Amino acid sequence: MKIAIISITTQGKNISDKIYEQLIKDPTILHIQQYHKNVKQAIKETFNTYDCIIAIMASGIIIRSIAPYVNSKLTDPAVLLIDDNANYTISLLSGHMGGANNLTHKISQLIGSTSVITTSTDVNQKQGIDEIARKYYFNLENPENIKYINRALVDNRKPTLQIPTKYTYLIDDELKDSYEIKQDNTNDTLIATIDNHSVILTPQNLVMGIGARRDIAQSKVEHAINTACQILEIPPQRIDEFATVDIKQNEEGIIKTVENLGKQIQIVPRDTIETYKNEQCSKSDFVMKQFGIKGVCEPTSLIINGENSELIFKKTAYDGVTIAVSKK
Amino acid sequence: MKIAIISITTQGKNISDKIYEQLIKDPTILHIQQYHKNVKQAIKETFNTYDCIIAIMASGIIIRSIAPYVNSKLTDPAVLLIDDNANYTISLLSGHMGGANNLTHKISQLIGSTSVITTSTDVNQKQGIDEIARKYYFNLENPENIKYINRALVDNRKPTLQIPTKYTYLIDDELKDSYEIKQDNTNDTLIATIDNHSVILTPQNLVMGIGARRDIAQSKVEHAINTACQILEIPPQRIDEFATVDIKQNEEGIIKTVENLGKQIQIVPRDTIETYKNEQCSKSDFVMKQFGIKGVCEPTSLIINGENSELIFKKTAYDGVTIAVSKK
Numbered sequence: 001m002k003i004a005i006i007s008i009t010t011q012g013k014n015i016s017d018k019i020y021e022q023l024i025k026d027p028t029i030l031h032i033q034q035y036h037k038n039v040k041q042a043i044k045e046t047f048n049t050y051d052c053i054i055a056i057m058a059s060g061i062i063i064r065s066i067a068p069y070v071n072s073k074l075t076d077p078a079v080l081l082i083d084d085n086a087n088y089t090i091s092l093l094s095g096h097m098g099g100a101n102n103l104t105h106k107i108s109q110l111i112g113s114t115s116v117i118t119t120s121t122d123v124n125q126k127q128g129i130d131e132i133a134r135k136y137y138f139n140l141e142n143p144e145n146i147k148y149i150n151r152a153l154v155d156n157r158k159p160t161l162q163i164p165t166k167y168t169y170l171i172d173d174e175l176k177d178s179y180e181i182k183q184d185n186t187n188d189t190l191i192a193t194i195d196n197h198s199v200i201l202t203p204q205n206l207v208m209g210i211g212a213r214r215d216i217a218q219s220k221v222e223h224a225i226n227t228a229c230q231i232l233e234i235p236p237q238r239i240d241e242f243a244t245v246d247i248k249q250n251e252e253g254i255i256k257t258v259e260n261l262g263k264q265i266q267i268v269p270r271d272t273i274e275t276y277k278n279e280q281c282s283k284s285d286f287v288m289k290q291f292g293i294k295g296v297c298e299p300t301s302l303i304i305n306g307e308n309s310e311l312i313f314k315k316t317a318y319d320g321v322t323i324a325v326s327k328k
Numbered sequence: 329m330k331i332a333i334i335s336i337t338t339q340g341k342n343i344s345d346k347i348y349e350q351l352i353k354d355p356t357i358l359h360i361q362q363y364h365k366n367v368k369q370a371i372k373e374t375f376n377t378y379d380c381i382i383a384i385m386a387s388g389i390i391i392r393s394i395a396p397y398v399n400s401k402l403t404d405p406a407v408l409l410i411d412d413n414a415n416y417t418i419s420l421l422s423g424h425m426g427g428a429n430n431l432t433h434k435i436s437q438l439i440g441s442t443s444v445i446t447t448s449t450d451v452n453q454k455q456g457i458d459e460i461a462r463k464y465y466f467n468l469e470n471p472e473n474i475k476y477i478n479r480a481l482v483d484n485r486k487p488t489l490q491i492p493t494k495y496t497y498l499i500d501d502e503l504k505d506s507y508e509i510k511q512d513n514t515n516d517t518l519i520a521t522i523d524n525h526s527v528i529l530t531p532q533n534l535v536m537g538i539g540a541r542r543d544i545a546q547s548k549v550e551h552a553i554n555t556a557c558q559i560l561e562i563p564p565q566r567i568d569e570f571a572t573v574d575i576k577q578n579e580e581g582i583i584k585t586v587e588n589l590g591k592q593i594q595i596v597p598r599d600t601i602e603t604y605k606n607e608q609c610s611k612s613d614f615v616m617k618q619f620g621i622k623g624v625c626e627p628t629s630l631i632i633n634g635e636n637s638e639l640i641f642k643k644t645a646y647d648g649v650t651i652a653v654s655k656k
Contacts, residue, residue: 009448009482058447059420060401067395073388083446084482090418090444092387116418116444118411119386120337154337154412 001099001312002031004046005054006039011084012056015111019054022110027231027316027323030280039065052078052103055092062092073130074143078103082113090116096130097140102233126153126178129192129199136170136234137312137327138190138201148197153178159194169235204327206234207241207266207309209301211287211322216253224321225257232313232325236261239325243300246270247291268300278302280311297324329427329640330359332374333382334367339412340384343439347382350438355559355644358608367393380406380431383420390420401458402471406431410441418444424458425468430561454481455506457520457527464498464562465640465655466518466529476525481506487522497563532655534562535569535594535637537629539615539650544581552649553585560641560653564589567653571628574598575619596628606630608639625652 003023007016016034023029033050035042039061046053047069055062059081070076070093078100079093089111091104101117108115121128129149133140140146149159161179163170164187171181179192190201208228212221229236242258243266244251258265273293281298288294298315301324309328316323331351335344344362351357361378363370367389374381375397383390387409398404398421406428407421417439419432429445436443449456457477461468468474477487489507491498492515499509507520518529536556540549557564570586571594572579586593601621609626616622626643629652637656644651 009479011448011452011482058423059418060423060447063391063394063421064398064401066391067398070392070395073392081446083451084448085451087451088444088446090387090446093391095386095388116416118409118416118418119388120339120412123411123413123415124339151337154339 001029001052002033002050003029003052003054004033004035004042004050005056006035006042006062007056008037008039008061009057009084012082015056015082015084015086016054018111019107027228027313030311030314043069047077050077052080052099054080054082054107056082056084058083059090059092066093073097074140080104080107082107082111086111086113088116089113091118095119095122096128097134097143099134101131102135120154121150124154125174126150127175128153129159129201132170132175132190133201136167136238137204137206139204141189141200141202142198145197145199148194149192149199152194157194159192162191162193164188164190166237169237203240205241205305205309206239206312207243207301207305207326207328208239208313209243209297209299209304209324209326210248210254210265211244211296211300212248212251212254213320214251216251216320218253218256220319221253221257221321224318224323225261227318228313228316228323228325239263241266241304243268243304245273245291245293245296245300248296266300266304268303272303273299276303282315284315295322297322301326329357329379330361330377331357331380331382332361332363332370332378333384334363334370334390335384336365336367336389337385337412340410343384343410343412343414344382346439347435355556355641358639358642371397375405378405380408380427382408382410382431382435384410384412386411387418387420394421401425402468408432408435410435410439414439414441416444417441419446423447423450424456425462425471427462429459430463448482449478452482453502453505454478455503456481457487457529460498460503460518461529464495464566465532465534467532469517469528469530470526473525473527476522477520477527480522485522487520490519490521492516492518494565497565531568533568533633533637534566534640535571535629535633535654535656536567536641537571537625537627537632537652537654538576538582538586538593539572539624539628540576540579540582541648542579544579544648546581546584548647549581549585549649550588552646552651553589555646556641556644556651556653567591569594569632571596571632573601573619573621573624573628576624594628594632596631600631601627604631610643612643623650625650629654 005016007013043065078098081090089108091100095101158180162182162184192199249267284295305326305328309326313325333344335341371393406426409418417436419428423429486508490512520527577595612623633654633656637654641653
C-alpha cells in the first residue's frame with residue numbers, strides 16, 4: 001500500500017511526522033510520502049497513483065481539493081481526514097474497498113484520536129460484502145450489486161452467503177450475525193445473494209515468500225508466518241502458495257511448516273532470481289554477498305505469483321526468517 | 329435559512345424526522361425540506377438554492393454526490409454529515425461562512441450526537457475572521473485574505489482587529505485571546521490585519537419588525553427582543569433599526585424599549601403593508617381581520633430594510649409581542 005500524508009499547519013506537520021515514523025515500520029505500507037502546504041498539487045500527484053491519502057486539515061479544504069478527481073468507490077484511494085489537534089480521524093472516502101475504515105482505526109491507535117466511521121454497515125455492526133472482499137483479498141465480480149446486499153444488512157435482513165469449504169475459517173460470529181451462511185464444495189467463489197441480486201467474490205492469489213537462516217527451527221518459521229498473517233489480518237490458511245529459493249528447498253523447518261498448513265511450497269531456481277528485475281524488491285547486501293542474489297522472500301513471492309502481482313507485505317525479518325507476501 | 333435533510337436508510341429517515349420536528353419550530357429556519365433515497369437528485373435540487381444540507385449517510389456517498397457542485401467556501405451551502413446511528417454529526421463543508429460548524433453543534437444537541445469540527449481555528453479555540461463575519465452578520469470585502477488571518481491565529485500569532493466603538497460588545501475573552509484589539513471611532517467596519525494583509529468586514533443592515541397587542545407592557549417587549557436576539561446569537565445592540573406599523577406608533581411599551589436600546593423605530597404606513605407583496609411573509613388571519621393587513625413584524629422589517637432584504641428570523645410570538653428580523 002502506498003500512502004501520502006498531507007499537512008498544512010505546523011501542528012499538522014507534527015502529526016504527519018508522528019504517523020510517518022510509525023507507518024514506515026509497517027510491513028504492509030510499501031511506500032509513504034509526506035507533503036506539506038500545497039494541497040492541490042499533492043492531490044494531483046497522488047490521487048490516482050496512491051492507495052491512501054491522509055489529510056491533516058479542515059474537511060472543506062480536502063473535499064474541495066479531491067472533488068475534481070473522485071470517480072468510483074472501486075478505484076478511488078482511501079481518503080482519511082485528521083483535524084489539526086488530532087482529536088478525530090475520519091474515514092472520508094472509499095471506506096470499504098479502499099480500506100479507509102480499517103486504516104482509520106489503525107491511524108487512530110497510532111495518534112490517540114477518535115475514529116469516525118459513517119458507512120451504514122459498520123455503524124450497524126454488519127459486515128458489508130465489499131468489506132469482506134477487501135479484508136480477505138477477493139475481487140468483486142459485479143460491484144453494481146453491492147448496494148442490494150449492504151442495504152439488506154442495514155435493514156436487518158440476512159442475505160445468504162455461499163462459502164466454499166476451503167474458506168470455512170472466514171465464518172465467525174459477526175459474519176453469522178450478518179448472513180445466512182451456506183457451505184459449499186463445488187466452486188472457489190463466495191456468493192452473497194438477496195432478492196435475486198448476487199455479488200460474486202473471486203479470490204486473489206496470495207503467495208508468501210520465505211527466506212531463512214540455515215537449519216532454521218520449525219517453531220521460528222511458524223512464528224514468522226503467524227506474525228505476518230496477523231499484521232495482514234488474515235489467517236495463514238488464506239495464503240494460497242508458499243515460495244522459497246532452491247538453496248532452501250531442503251530446509252526442514254520451512255517444508256514441515258508449509259506441509260502442516262496443507263499447502264504447497266514452490267521452489268524458485270537461484271538463476272531465475274538472479275535475472276529477475278522488479279522495482280518492488282528491496283536489496284539485501286547480506287544475501288547478495290552470500291548467494292549472489294538480491295533477496296529471497298520478495299522475488300520468490302513475486303515470481304511464483306507471476307506478472308502483475310504486487311507486494312502487500314514487504315520483506316520483514318523475524319528471528320532468522322524473512323517473509324514477504326504478494327497478491328494478484 | 330433553508331435546510332434540506334437527506335436520508336437513505338429507514339434508520340436514517342427516523343433521524344431525519346427527529347431533526348425536522350425540532351427545526352420546524354426554530355424561528356431562524358425559514359424553510360426545511362426532507363428528501364429520502366435519491367441523493368443525487370436531492371443534491372441537484374438543493375445545492376445552489378439551500379443554505380444547508382444535512383446528509384444522513386456514509387461520507388463517501390455525500391462527497392461523491394456534491395463533488396460536481398462544490399465551488400467556493402463563500403457561496404457553497406453548509407454541508408453536515410450524520411451517520412446512520414447518529415453517533416457523530418460532522419461539519420463537512422463551509423464551516424465558517426456557511427455556518428456548518430455552528431449548525432453542527434446545534435444539530436448535535438438535538439439528536440445527542442458528538443460534534444466533529446475540523447477547521448483549524450476552531451480546533452485551536454481561536455475565532456476565525458470568517459466565523460466572526462458569519463456570527464455577527466458582516467460581509468467580507470476581500471475573502472482572498474482570510475487565509476492570512478486564520479493561519480496566523482492557528483500559529484498563535486495575534487492579528488490586530490480594529491473595532492468601531494459601536495461594536496464594543498463583540499469584545500469577549502475569546503476575541504481578546506485571538507486578536508490584538510484596537511478600538512476605533514472613525515468608521516463602521518471591522519478590519520483584521522497581519523503582515524500587511526487585511527480583511528475588511530462591513531455590517532449587513534439588520535431590521536427587527538415588532539408587532540404587539542394593544543397597551544403592551546414594556547417588560548414584555550424587552551423579553552421578546554431579548555429572546556429573539558438570544559436565538560439569533562447576537563446582542564440586541566446589533567439590531568440596526570426597529571420597525572412597526574403606524575397603528576402601533578404610540579405604543580409606549582415598544583417606543584420606550586427601542587429608545588432604551590439607543591435605536592430608532594421606523595414607522596410603516598398601513599397602506600404600504602396592504603400593497604406589499606413578498607413571498608417571505610406569512611399570513612395572520614387575526615391581523616388581517618383586525619387591520620386588513622397580512623401581518624406587522626415581517627412586512628415592516630422587510631419594507632424598512634428595502635429591496636433584496638431577507639428574513640433571518642421568521643415571525644414568532646412571545647406573550648403578546650411578535651418579532652421578525654431581516655438582513656440586507
